[in-house]
Amino acid sequence: MDHIDELESKSIYIIREAYKQFKKISMLWSIGKDSTALLWLCRKAFYGKIPFPVMHIDTSYKFKEIYEFRDRYAQEWGLKLIVARNEEAIKNGMGPDKNKLNCCTELKTNALKQAMAQHNFRALLLGIRRDEHGIRAKERVFSPRNQEFQWNYKDQPPELWDQFKNKSDEETHLRVHPMLHWTELDIWKYVQREGMPIVNLYLAKKYPDGVSRRYRSIGCETCCNPVESEADTIDKIVDELETTTVAERSGRAQDKEQAYMMQKLRALGYM
């Protein structure tokens, strides 16, 4: 087994463990590269037929490429797709022009809470990685959330030898993170090796000002900025990442607004 094989195998073990333990689970698919890789891993773990629904939290502010990609592959891969939207907040005009923290809370966190209440899932698979952001480095593979969706990172259960926590009554659900041990570069090497489809926003293109840019990380169109890059193929992205020192989320507004915004979002139940 090479390094990528090992990463893949470890993830598949965790995915199968989560399904065995909880059955009533779902997976969050943002259509970004990480959760698309997670979806790919789930397809491999279950021999092509994912036995649980896949959920997209739709803020209504996503790129059109994201919606197109979602609908195409949901069909092609036979996914049971749940689109979760906080319709009321959208109708009332919530948007990033208000307050960014409030917008994320309403359109992401609360949309997720509503969907969880409606479907009563016991565990949620998420494609987060330890290297993404400092605070995410603290996550466990099986990470409990309480009734308020809060994450008590000060008192987390020990995890060793792939023996994970069971769910308790005080928790609404467990977050399961099968890809914590991957890096951004690992993801791209995996995309490259597997010939996995990916939203073309990640590939560089020329802008009217003549500068070539691509998205390193995608979310809502209103809150993501592309970074300068010439990488217009997957191979070039892998080469670029071997050498870059620009932070992955440098184009994401969430991380910059204030010193601890990401931490506050996490504690409030954001992915």
Added chain:
Amino acid sequence: MEKHERDHMRIVIVGHVDHGKSTLIGRLFFDTDSLPEGRMEEVKKACEELGRPVEFAYLMDQLEEEREQNVTIDTAQTFFKTDKRHYVIIDAPGHVEFVKNMITGASQAEAAILIVDAEEGVQEQTKRHAYILSMLGLQQVIVVLNKMDKVDYSEERFEAVRSDISSFLGRIGIEPSYIIPISAMEGDNVANVSDKMAWFDGPTILEALDTFKASPKDMSKPLRYPVQDIYKVGDKRVLVGRVESGIMKPGKEVMLLPSGKKTKVKSIEVFEGQKESAGPGECIGITIEHPLFVERGEIVCEGGSPLSSDTIKAHVFWMSKEPYTLGEEMLFRCATQEIGCKIESIDRKLDSSTLESKEDSPANLSDMEIGEVTLKLKSPAVVENFNDIQELGRFVLTKGLDVSAGGIISTRD
């Protein structure tokens, strides 16, 4: 399966609180140019806001509370690289309250750095963490004596602490590969050779790490394949799981334990295909020749000798605030096996910070105590001695829902 040179290694950094773990990690990143652009700026800005001098330790101690209290609460992971390979570095908290976090981190490592403050010398957590490394079966250990700048780079001081820690490690069966005097703050002997300790002719930390080997996958051991779940794929019944030791091959004669049923492996199933063989660490699925009733927790084995037992002698490390009292029911979890159990007797109890024996004929185990115990299971489990096949020689005990103890098996009766 072909042998492949691994280009990644997971290392853990452990030691007593304030002996310099986070600073060392910051230094390793800085000296190997492994920091994402923006991360150092983020730390600088945060430090300015808090009115503090910029410290490497803040890179790891990202959480707000940690910044304020200056301690690492949880185990965190991040990455740096040398010319030889990439390192995944696991920082583990030194505070006594956070031992379960330290174990979580260290259980994923292939090599360890034990950091000791050269001025303070060996402390409680130095010993406890060292014991945990031995329990986890970590063989590749570097001891670094940090803060040499504070003891004027004294060779005499280095020798005194070195002899202290060596003799303690000897008692628990750890022979460190290297003992290196460093200053993480000043950068001595981390990535660069120090010009202040000419008396030391050993390697820097990076040179020492690069000599380590990724834990070798031993193909020569007998097959152990714990069944994780059973899937219906088309018209096939597929037993999914992970090869923990040995080689899985179609045609192999196997026994399902503890039920004792015999069969033959028919095929190895992966997504959109089949495989001719699979080795340790591979997650696969298999079909078998006979239509047997199989459940999660059974182990597909090769080799004749009966392996299952309901009485197990083990070392357990208790890591829950809630103590265990003899007679209480728990769950024994080893690979995919989950069986009710009780501790039948605590044959000896040790303080994990001194390794001294505690009271005679103890009746309970408390947080951070080590017990040499006899476990009685409700039904037999397939287990191995830890030194033979680690994956089936280690287990956790859960009381309620959380993992309360980790254990390694010394003998099965």
